[in-house]
Amino acid sequence: MINAEYVLFAGVLGVILLDLLRIGLKRQTNNIIHYVTFGILILSFITELVFGNMNVEFFSSVQYSYFVNGFVLFISVAVYAYLLIDTPEHSTYIDVLYLFAVLGATLVIISSNFISLLIAIEMISIASYSLVFFQKTLGRMEATMKYVAISFISVIILIFGISLIYAGAGTLSFGKVSNVDYLPFILGVGIVIAGLAFKATIVPFHMWAPDVYESSNSAVTAFLVSVSKTAGLLALIRVFFFGFQVSSSFVSIVFFGLAIATIFFATFLASVQDRIKRLLAYSSIAQAGFAFIGLALLNRNGVSASIFYIFSFAVADALVFLAYKIFEDKKIIYLKDANRMPRISKIATAAMFIGVLSLFGLPPTIGFFGKLLIFSALLAHGYVSLVIALFAILLFSTFYYANILMKMDLSDIHSSQNEGQNIRIRMKEVILVLLMIAIFAGVMFAGI
Amino acid sequence: MSISLFLFLVIPAIGIIWLYINSLIKPRLDERKIVLSAVAATVATFLVGLITGFSGFSISLVSSIDFSFSLGLNSISIPFMLLAVIVPAIGLNSAFKEIKQNATLFYVLFLLIYMSLILLFVSTNLISLFVVWEVTLISVFFMIAFWGEEETRHKASIKFLVFTQFGSFTLLAGFILMFLYTGSFNLFVIRTMIGSVPAWVSYTIFGLVLMTALIKMPIFPLHSWLPDAHTSAPTTGSVILAGLLLKMGGYVLLLFGLELLPNVASIIQVPALILGVFTLLYVSLVASAQKDFKRLVAYSSIFYMALVFIGIFSINGYGESGAVFLMVSHGFIVSMLFVLAGILKEKTGTRDIDKLGGLAKNMPFYAFFLMFAMLATIGVPGMSNFIGEALVFIGGYMTYAFVLFSLAGVLIATNYYISAIKRILFTSLKKELQKVRDISVYDILQLSFFSMFILVLGIVPGILLNSFSVTL
Numbered sequence: 001m002i003n004a005e006y007v008l009f010a011g012v013l014g015v016i017l018l019d020l021l022r023i024g025l026k027r028q029t030n031n032i033i034h035y036v037t038f039g040i041l042i043l044s045f046i047t048e049l050v051f052g053n054m055n056v057e058f059f060s061s062v063q064y065s066y067f068v069n070g071f072v073l074f075i076s077v078a079v080y081a082y083l084l085i086d087t088p089e090h091s092t093y094i095d096v097l098y099l100f101a102v103l104g105a106t107l108v109i110i111s112s113n114f115i116s117l118l119i120a121i122e123m124i125s126i127a128s129y130s131l132v133f134f135q136k137t138l139g140r141m142e143a144t145m146k147y148v149a150i151s152f153i154s155v156i157i158l159i160f161g162i163s164l165i166y167a168g169a170g171t172l173s174f175g176k177v178s179n180v181d182y183l184p185f186i187l188g189v190g191i192v193i194a195g196l197a198f199k200a201t202i203v204p205f206h207m208w209a210p211d212v213y214e215s216s217n218s219a220v221t222a223f224l225v226s227v228s229k230t231a232g233l234l235a236l237i238r239v240f241f242f243g244f245q246v247s248s249s250f251v252s253i254v255f256f257g258l259a260i261a262t263i264f265f266a267t268f269l270a271s272v273q274d275r276i277k278r279l280l281a282y283s284s285i286a287q288a289g290f291a292f293i294g295l296a297l298l299n300r301n302g303v304s305a306s307i308f309y310i311f312s313f314a315v316a317d318a319l320v321f322l323a324y325k326i327f328e329d330k331k332i333i334y335l336k337d338a339n340r341m342p343r344i345s346k347i348a349t350a351a352m353f354i355g356v357l358s359l360f361g362l363p364p365t366i367g368f369f370g371k372l373l374i375f376s377a378l379l380a381h382g383y384v385s386l387v388i389a390l391f392a393i394l395l396f397s398t399f400y401y402a403n404i405l406m407k408m409d410l411s412d413i414h415s416s417q418n419e420g421q422n423i424r425i426r427m428k429e430v431i432l433v434l435l436m437i438a439i440f441a442g443v444m445f446a447g448i
Numbered sequence: 449m450s451i452s453l454f455l456f457l458v459i460p461a462i463g464i465i466w467l468y469i470n471s472l473i474k475p476r477l478d479e480r481k482i483v484l485s486a487v488a489a490t491v492a493t494f495l496v497g498l499i500t501g502f503s504g505f506s507i508s509l510v511s512s513i514d515f516s517f518s519l520g521l522n523s524i525s526i527p528f529m530l531l532a533v534i535v536p537a538i539g540l541n542s543a544f545k546e547i548k549q550n551a552t553l554f555y556v557l558f559l560l561i562y563m564s565l566i567l568l569f570v571s572t573n574l575i576s577l578f579v580v581w582e583v584t585l586i587s588v589f590f591m592i593a594f595w596g597e598e599e600t601r602h603k604a605s606i607k608f609l610v611f612t613q614f615g616s617f618t619l620l621a622g623f624i625l626m627f628l629y630t631g632s633f634n635l636f637v638i639r640t641m642i643g644s645v646p647a648w649v650s651y652t653i654f655g656l657v658l659m660t661a662l663i664k665m666p667i668f669p670l671h672s673w674l675p676d677a678h679t680s681a682p683t684t685g686s687v688i689l690a691g692l693l694l695k696m697g698g699y700v701l702l703l704f705g706l707e708l709l710p711n712v713a714s715i716i717q718v719p720a721l722i723l724g725v726f727t728l729l730y731v732s733l734v735a736s737a738q739k740d741f742k743r744l745v746a747y748s749s750i751f752y753m754a755l756v757f758i759g760i761f762s763i764n765g766y767g768e769s770g771a772v773f774l775m776v777s778h779g780f781i782v783s784m785l786f787v788l789a790g791i792l793k794e795k796t797g798t799r800d801i802d803k804l805g806g807l808a809k810n811m812p813f814y815a816f817f818l819m820f821a822m823l824a825t826i827g828v829p830g831m832s833n834f835i836g837e838a839l840v841f842i843g844g845y846m847t848y849a850f851v852l853f854s855l856a857g858v859l860i861a862t863n864y865y866i867s868a869i870k871r872i873l874f875t876s877l878k879k880e881l882q883k884v885r886d887i888s889v890y891d892i893l894q895l896s897f898f899s900m901f902i903l904v905l906g907i908v909p910g911i912l913l914n915s916f917s918v919t920l
Contacts, residue, residue, distance in 0.1 A: 362586055363579035372575075373513065376624045384652075391617040398610050406593045406602055410553055446510045 004048035004073060005059070005110075008103040011040030012096060019092045030092045034084055037095040041080050041102065045073040048106075058116035062242050064307050065110050067445065068234055071311050072109065074438070075226045075318050076102045078431050082322050083219045085427045094134055101127035101223070108231040109238070114162045114172040117235060121158070121199060124228055125151045132224075135217035143215035150198065150208040158195025164188030174243030192239065193254070199232030201285045202292055203262040210269075213281035218325035221277075225284045225321060226314035233288060233310055237295050241303050255296030260389070262289030267393050271400045274335050277328065279400060280320055283359055286397070287313035293390075294374050297381055305373035308446055312370035313359065315442060319435040320355035323348040326425055338407035347429040349408060351436055358439050360401040361394065366442040373446065451497035453519040453570050454505040459490050460563035464556050471552045480544050483555040487537045487562065494533040498526075504572070513575075514633045520572045522635065523707070526915040527772050528569040528699055531779040532692055534901065536562050539687035539783055541894040542790050546682055547595065554595060558684065561587045565692050569699065574623040574633040581619070581696065585612050588681075588689060596680040604680035611673040612693075615663035619700065622656035625649055626704075635703075642708050654712040657704045658720075664697025665753040668727040678746035683790030686742070690749045691783040695775045698756050706760060706768065707918075717761055718848065724758040725854045732860040741799045742789040744868060745782065748825065751861060752778045752833075758851055759840035767843025768918035774836030776912060777905055781833060784821045784898035788814070791891060792872075795884050801868055806877030811886045815873045817895040822865045824902050827858065832905035 019033055048069050053061030080098060083090070104123030111117040129151075133144045166172055168185025197205040213221045240251065263286050270282035291313065294306025326348045327341055341349045358367035371394075378387050463486025470477050504520035536558070547554045564580035564587075571577035586609075593605035627633050629649050630641035642650070663670045674694075678686050706713050713720075728751055735747035752774065759771030791814065793799050796807075808815035824831040837858070844851030887895075905912055 357586070363582045368579075368582075369510075369515075372620070372624070375621070376513070376627065379621070379624050380628050387621060391614075391621065395610060395614050395617065398613050399606065402589070402606055402609050405590070406605065410550070410590070410594055443510065443515075446513060446515070 001051065001054065002047060003051055003054040004044040004069060005054055005103060005106055007040065007044040007047050008099055008106065011037070011044070012099045012103065015040070015092070015096050015099060019096070022092075031088070033092045033095055034088070034090075037099060038077075038080060038084060040099065041073070041077045044102075045070075045077050048073050053110050058113040059107060059110045060112045061110050062238070064304070067311070068109050068230070068307065069106050071314065072105050072227050072230055073102070075314060076105070076223070078435055079219055079223045079227070079318060079322065082222075082325070082428060082431050083217075085424055085431075086217075086219055086325065090134065093130065097127040097130050098223075101131065102227065105227045105231040109234045111235070111238065112174050112243075114165065114174075117239070118155070118158060118162065121196075121231070121235065122155065124199075124231055125155070128220075128224060128228060131220045132212055132216040135215070135220065137215055139211070139215035143212045146208050147212045154195050154198035154205070157191055157198075161188045161191030161193075161195055164191060174239065189240075189244070189251070190254075193236070193258075196232060196236050196239065197258065200229060200236055200292065201232070201262075201288050202258050203265045203285070203289070206262070206266070206285050209285055210278055210281045213284070214275070214277050218277070218321045218328055221281075222318045222321035222325075225281075226318040229284070229288055230310050230314050233291050233295075233306075236292070237303055237306065241295065241298060252296055252298050255292065255298070256386070259289050259293040259296050260386075262286065262292065263390070263393055267397050271396065273400075275333055276335055276338065276404065277321075277324060277333070279335070279404070280317075280324065283397075283400075284313070284317050287317065287359060290371070290374060290390075293386075294377060297377055299381070301380060302374075302377045305370075305377040308366075308373055309370035311445065312366040312442065315435060315438050316355045316358035316365070316367055319351055319432065319439065320359065322428070322435070323351040323355060323432055326428060327352075335403065335407050338404065339409040341408050342410055345425050345429060347432055348425070349410070351429075351432040353405060353408065353410075354436055354439055356401055356404055360397065364443070365439050366446075367439075369443050369446045450501040450503040451493055452503050452505055453521075455493050456490065456519075456566045456570070457563060459493060460486055460559045460566075462486065463559045464563075467552055467556050467559070479551045479555050483559060484540065486559060487540060490562070490566070491533055491537050494529065502570075506572075514573075514627065514631075515575045516573050516633075517576045518573045518634070519567065519570045519576075521570060522572065522703065523918070524699070524702060524772055524916045525569050527776045527912055528695065529566060530912075530915075531695065531776050532562075532565040532569055535691040535779055535783050536565070536684075536688055538894055538897045539684055539691070539787065541890055542683040542687065542787055544890075545794065546684065546790065549595070554591070557587045557591055561591075561688055565688075568696065572635045574626065574635065574638075578616075578620055578623060582616060584693065584696075585609070585616065588685060588693060591685040591688075592677060592681045595682045595685070600676070600680040604676040607673050608677040611663055611666075611670065615660040615697075618656040618663075619660040622653045622660070622704065625653050625656070639708060650709050650712055654705055654709045654716075657700055658716075661697040661701035661705070661757075664700075665694055665757060666697070666750060667723060667754060667757055668730060671727070671731070671750050674750060675743050675746045678749075678786075679740060679743050683786060686746075686786040686790070687783040690746070690786060691779040694749060694753050695779060698753065698760065698771065698775050701757075701760055702768065702771070702918075706763065710763065713761065714763055717763060720761040721758060721844070721848055721851055724754050724761060725851060725857075727757070728754040728854045728857040729860075732857040732864070736860060736864040738864075739800055739802055741792060741801055741804075741868065741872070742786070744801075744864065745785045745789055748785075748861060748865075749778070749782045751857065752782070752825075755837065755840055755854065758844050758854060759836075762840070762843040762847045762851070764843050764846055765918055766839050766846065769913060769916075770836050770839025770841075770843055772916060772918070773905075773909065773912060774833065774840060777832030777836050777902065778825075780898055780901045780905070781821060781825045784817070784895060784902070785825065787891075787894065787898070788818050788821060791887055795887070796881055801871050804872045804878070804881070805875040806873070807881065807884065808873040809877050810881070810884045813892055814887050817887075817892075817899065818873065819869060820899055820902075822869055824906075826862045826865055830903070830906050832902045832909070834906060835909040 053065045104120045107120035164184045165188035201209045266282045266286035273279040291309045294302040358365035361367045361371040506518035508516040564583040568580045589609045629645040731750045738744040756771045759767040827833045827837045
């Protein structure tokens with residue numbers, strides 16, 4: 001049986017071999033490798049749509065994996081196409097690593113064993129270090145070092161937690177856990193939360209995220225914010241909802257605490273930023289908190305709301321970061337420069353606009369329906385005071401989201417001259433339009 | 449053959465798409481012609497629909513959370529639809545004069561607001577109602593933020609958005625609670641099921657809807673966004689804001705508060721009436737101290753919404769129909785006043801009452817319409833506000849006599865309006881105003897339309913009063 005993961009794995013090997021062949025033939029141009037990579041990504045997306053997930057010993061799907069893998073591959077294709085237009089001369093290593101990272105993300109989503117989960121997470125992480133480093137900015141060394149160091153710590157914590165769980169439960173497969181020795185098991189669960197929360201950027205394990213997001217190429221940031229973060233959140237869902245069925249009120253309270261801390265911290269920090277990219281980085285952390293709060297309910301209703309929410313913010317975040325790349329190239333770094341945006345590209349401005357509306361959660365974008373499902377799940381289980389607190393924080397976030405929108409100042413779109421329109425920006429705009437359609441059409445998946 | 453309500457989505461949407469295509473091609477057609485034809489087509493559809501009747505429309509989008517796009521008339525739709533279809537259409541003339549920068553985007557926003565306002569009053573699914581509710585808010589926010597007065601627009605628009613967004617959240621929370629306890633977002637299903645929900649839920653829902661109404665109408669402690677938003681908004685924005693957005697608060701309070709949960713309403717009747725009367729007196733005193741003419745009109749619109757609030761909370765047929773009637777009538781009058789304030793700024797360059805004087809000499813037509821609008825707003829018999837005010841006072845007196853304290857507010861309102869008229873129109877003409885010219889023929893036409901509706905509703909109120917029924 002053929003699956004997206006097989007296609008991707010074969011693709012990684014194929015691209016490496018092809019690259020060796022290219023070096024052997026002394027061909028300088030590496031365009032062909034890029035196109036092959038792009039082809040493999042599209043092929044894997046189609047395979048996913050047609051054949052669904054794979055079910056083998058360590059990797060088995062649950063009911064949502066088809067949907068999640070589908071949108072992860074969709075965003076990956078869009079981001080890679082963007083990267084291809086943005087830096088057509090990038091090294092072939094980037095292609096291999098990108099494929100590797102996408103493979104890792106899809107494997108995290110269907111992992112059913114701790115070892116396979118760990119390996120899949122490492123696959124994303126190792127590829128991400130190089131992707132972050134490849135943008136030639138001033139802060140890349142610092143950001144990459146921070147990322148590598150903190151990721152190593154998180155992996156060590158994760159392995160420690162897994163070993164404790166093994167000590168307690170005697171197995172590493174999800175779903176086979178029974179007769180646990182309580183103390184090491186619960187300790188292990190707690191440590192695994194910490195290990196996975198690094199990837200999902202849950203406060204207080206988020207400290208690497210703003211720097212890394214800010215210093216890398218915005219297309220890579222779009223990948224990290226959407227695909228990599230989706231993988232982290234899905235790993236948490238997989239382990240704590242489908243794996244252990246730990247529906248104890250204690251775990252629920254810990255999750256609620258983490259989620260609320262994430263939302264509050266990230267929102268407050270976002271509101272004091274004056275650099276657009278850093279603001280968006282903090283806002284994406286707040287989004288992860290909202291997705292996590294659905295999981296904290298630890299029931300079907302909450303988790304399906306959470307998964308739709310992950311989809312909604314992944315698409316919106318990918319859209320805003322890809323759109324921001326066009327502006328970043330024209331040196332729009334601070335919020336006060338945002339009024340130049342319409343002059344550079346109208347479509348990218350519209351994309352940024354719609355993306356921010358969706359992150360803010362305004363109808364008729366999918367961000368609104370995601371928040372609607374989350375709130376409805378919370379209210380259905382009687383968390384009225386929590387919903388009030390979330391409404392308060394959303395109201396607070398109005399300030400900075402509305403601030404970006406207002407600073408864009410669309411009122412002189414037509415009167416102003418275009419600054420440096422070219423074919424490359426035109427091609428990027430096509431991808432943005434595709435994602436914009438997804439922001440509106442995504443509502444049909446709300447019942448997943 | 450009846451008119452499908454779906455047309456009110458289609459026609460403005462065609463206008464928006466046409467505007468967009470027009471911005472791409474060369475030579476460009478004048479945007480004003482496009483928006484005018486879209487609005488005229490909508491008005492014509494509405495008028496035909498009034499004769500032939502309207503038919504509903506429904507399409508289910510996500511069945512698992514009962515999200516469908518469904519339109520249909522409810523008992524109080526028609527008067528609000530009249531307001532939503534006519535007022536922005538007449539107000540359009542101000543936009544034609546005022547908007548120079550990037551007209552395409554402005555008219556796209558305008559048509560978006562126009563479409564969603566009409567759909568708001570005929571939505572029978574709460575989620576589609578909330579969607580159009582938010583679209584109007586956000587579009588008005590951008591209208592103020594991008595085309596408002598240069599110095600104050602950013603601050604005022606953020607203030608507007610934060611306040612009204614809070615109102616939206618409480619409304620959304622109320623809607624989710626209704627869904628959780630009745631299993632449906634459909635208005636009519638909820639109406640049949642609402643009797644079976646637990647008492648605390650019905651209290652919470654009522655409290656949330658009331659909070660939304662307090663912000664949107666607005667009522668005393670939560671009113672501070674309105675004068676700032678009005679002073680910074682372009683005239684068209686003010687017309688939409690005062691003529692329609694404030695009425696959305698009254699609409700949801702009637703629809704989800706009074707008609708759905710009358711027993712909860714009767715519990716908080718006394719505090720609500722006291723709050724209404726207090727707001728009315730307080731605001732009329734604040735308005736007396738205003739120097740900016742537009743700010744004065746903004747405060748007086750809070751005054752009339754407080755009167756509507758009193759009418760709604762008198763919980764009887766007179767009060768409720770008075771409230772609906774007053775909302776419609778005030779929608780026309782306050783829009784006319786804002787248009788007049790816009791003309792004042794356009795012709796003389798200032799809205800400061802102290803800097804004006806003696807304009808009646810140079811601007812006889814303007815003086816006529818200003819006096820007409822002011823007499824209408826203080827409720828002279830024969831004009832529409834009189835009927836609404838009389839019904840509200842009758843309804844209020846039938847429940848609690850202390851409501852008649854608000855008559856003192858009407859006296860104060862009369863005082864500040866008369867003194868404003870005196871200072872703007874009848875003192876000696878200032879030297880710097882010698883060259884001011886009278887209003888153009890388009891302005892006269894626009895103001896005559898407003899006057900016509902005010903007079904018709906005042907002389908034959910039956911046509912409006914028979915078009916809705918208040919069920920209690």
